[in-house]
Amino acid sequence: MQTLIEARKLTKDFDKFRAVNDLSFEVKKGEIFGLLGPNGAGKTTTLRMLSGLLTPTSGEAFIAGHSMQHDQLAARSAMGFLTGDMDLYRRLTPVEVLAYFAKLYGVPKAQWQAKGKQLIEAFGISEFKDKHCEKLSTGQKQRVSIARTLIHDPQVVILDEPTTGLDIMASEFILQFIRRMAKEEGKTVIFSTHHLDEVERLCDRIAIIHKGELQHYGTIAEAKSRSGKEKLAEAFFQLVDA
Amino acid sequence: MRTHIISTIFQKELKEVLRDKRMIYLIILMPFFLYPVLFTIIGKVGQSQSKKIASEKVTVYLNPEGQGTPIYDLLQKDTSLKIVVQNFDRAAIDTLKNTIGILVDQNFANIQNENGSAAVKVFVDNSKDLLNSRKKKVLKKLNQLNDDLVHQRLTQASLDPTFIQAIDIQEEDLATEEQMLGKILGSFLPMLLLLFIFLGCIYIAIDITAGEKERRTLQSLFTTPVTTREIIAGKFGAVFTVGIVSAAMNLLSLFFAMFIQVSLMTSDGTSGDGPPEFALTVSPMGWMWVIIIILLSTIFLAALSLAVVLLANSYKEAQSYVSPLMMLVLLPAIVSQMPGLELNMTTAMIPMLNISLAIGEVIKGGFDVGLVALVALFALIYAVLALLMASLTFGNENVITGEKVSFKGLFKR
Known part of the structure; x- marks a missing residue:
């Protein structure tokens, strides 16, 4: 299946602080990909590098085959980006x-x-x-x-905590739309959230990052299996603490 | 750069500005009402003060020895003076309201008969406008009396009055009324013009940069397939347009207010000799240079405003940059009013000072085209530098993501 999002060895330094370190993953067409991690893990920095808002210190991001560093306009044309920081x-x-x-x-x-x-x-x-x-x-x-x-x-949609601050009805509406978008229209979605129940309902695969490092990259079942836990929340804590 | 993208950003910024009541009030309504109202109030207050000074009576204390002198006759003829003959001293005049003291030499008559010089001492509080004005009138009368008495003495001595006038100084003012108006306008108009342009630019610049950061709308623009230069061009166009409109509205209102003021003075007959003219003699070439310099200085101020306020993260923080920036812009313009400072090869290179001097010289008339062209060239250079600075600020990723921007970080990519 076609890869529509690729993070290739992404690293981002802010002065002496390394926010993201050597992060690599791919998201295939029609996938809903969850990006998980505690606050300050590097999720927003990663998404900002994928969208071209931040330039990686090293590494490269690709959207629909276009490099965000070298073919930015084409990469941005193929992407819709929304974070909680936008109004x-x-x-x-x-x-x-x-x-x-x-x-x-x-x-x-x-x-x-x-x-x-x-x-x-x-x-x-x-x-x-x-x-x-x-x-x-x-x-x-x-x-x-x-x-x-x-x-x-757009072929690719990046949503950073899209349900934050919404009531249960509005959240449900957004989640159902994300599912429809991916499964019926074939869009590729990266979805960052703190709500693990939303991740379990929607995501085909996930990446768990902590302190800028990739802790897990695969399906939810694989995360549970690796950690030996039955619930995603427990698996998340286990993988982050590991 | 794609013009349709720039135009889209430009139109959106203007649409938002036109929907902001504060901005409309600041750019259009305030200047529209401010100057006519301000000038009318100042004019009316001034007129009423002039009338009061002209009509109010002032008491003149004259010592008894002065009563038998021509000075007494002279002062009594003036209906704006009330003559009181009695002894007085300096302290007494100081305590009395609206009073001038005139102390005539006790031996005035004898001194005159002996062709001597008799002392006439005038006590007056010059800090009071009314007394100062009346003192000038009294001194004029006394000088005239002195001239008459000297003339009499010369005649008695069979001497021509020119005997005591070795040089007859004659001054002829070559300036027309238009030139005088040009001189007055040329001295303060450039400063006001720069202030109006700056105020017009700075508030919209704050709104579409720091305001957007605060409202969290800037980031979404940077995720679209639009280059930083296109964003700057669109936003810059909006700031430039509002700056020019603001300057035009302020100037129109200012001229309108001055016209009303001149009309009022004419109708009230307080303008002096005949109705005052309200016309400038600036050549078409002069106007062309004024327009070129105004456009270039607006480009400079728009770009400078954008570059500086973009460093702020909030409306409030950006507003704190306004005063220092205004000083930076207006100080050279104020300095340009210093006597003796004129446009030359050196001053033509100093930003803001050159613009202020050049506009002033064109309005006053008789400007040097080469120097004014040099000012335009330097204004263009500064405008380009300010645009580059704006581009540097906009390209900074901290600006894009709404983080705090340090000056050091400005040069980092």
């Missing part, structure tokens, strides 16, 4: 946000209008599509943010 333009409406990002991604007008309509329906944005984003609830904002991430129909 929406307060004085724009959801429709304007979608139009703005579609134009930045170079999507032809007819195409993004159709895609925008589809996303507005899929995410239940219709009722607040013309309100300024500053007036939206956290859940509504998150729906618009994910729709914004998908407006150019």
Whole structure:
């Protein structure tokens, strides 16, 4: 199966602190890949290197076969990226946000209008599509943010803690959409979260990182088997402490 | 760089700015109302003060020995003075309100008969506008009396009045009213213009950089297939546009307020000799240079604002950069008002000072095209340097990820 995301020996230093060390993994087309680790493990730094926001000290990241270091525009075109650190333009409406990002991604007008309509329906944005984003609830904002991430129909979607701060209904909505996106539309998803139950429900494979080092890379079953634990949470603690 | 991407970013930034009531108030409404209201209030207060000074009576204490002299007759004819003949001393005048003391020599008549010089001492508190104004009037009368008495003495001695005037100094003012207006405007207009451009640029620069970092919207822009240069160009275009609009609105409002003020003075008849003119004699070539220099200085200020405020992580932090930056921009413009400082090969190279001097000289008239062109060249160089600095700041990954940016870290990639 085609590899759509590849982290090749990624290392990132901040002055004398090494946040990520020699990290390598691959994610195949249509996979939902979970990136797990405690706070400060290096998850966000890894995702930022994959998205091109940070330049690795060494190593290279590839998105849909394009190097993020040497062919950045092509790599970014193939990727939709959303982290908890991102918000929406307060004085724009959801429709304007979608139009703005579609134009930045170079999507032809007819195409993004159709895609925008589809996303507005899929995410239940219709009722607040013309309100300024500053007036939206956290859940509504998150729906618009994910729709914004998908407006150019990317092959790869990177989501950093997409359900943080959402209520149970909004979280469930997002999780189901992630599953549909991967399994029905064949998109490749990297998904970082602290909620291990979400990981068990969604992820085909996982990477557990701790102190910048890769502790486990494989399926959830393999993690449980390696650690000798029945539950993912127990396996996680075992692998992180090892 | 792709123009459609730059245009998309530019349009989005302007759309957000136009939806920000604070920005609209600062850029359009405030200048629109500020100057006319301010000038009208100042004008009205000034007029009422002038009328008060013209109409209010001032008491003049004159010692009894002065009563029989021509000085008494002279002062009594003035209806704005109330003459009180009585003895007084310095301390008494000091304690009385609106009072001037005139002490005439006891032997005034004898001294005059002997062709001597009689002392006339005027006691006045010059710190009071009313007394100062009236003192000038009294001194003018006394000088006229002195001239008349000297003239009489010369006639009695069969001498021509030119006997005591070896040189007849005659001054002719060659400046037209337009040139005088140009001189006044040329001295303060460049400074105001730079201030308006700076204020217009800095607030939108804060909003679309540090403001975006604070609102956590900058990162998403950097994950799109858009280059840093395209982002800078789009944002810079928005800052530049608002800077120019702000300067234009402020200037229009300022000229409008001045026009109203001049009209008020004309209608009230307090302007002196005839109605004042409100016209400048700047040649089309002069205006062209003014526009070129304004555009280049706006490019410089827009890029400088972007580069500096981008180092801040929040709106509040960015606002703390405004005052020092404003001093940096305005101090050279203030220095340009120093007497004797003019545009030459050296001053043409100093940022802000050169722009202030060049605009001032063009408005005053009679400028050196070569020097003004040199100022434009240096303004262009500084604008390019400021854009490079903005590019350096924008390319820093700490800026992109919203982390704190150290000055040392600015040069790291």
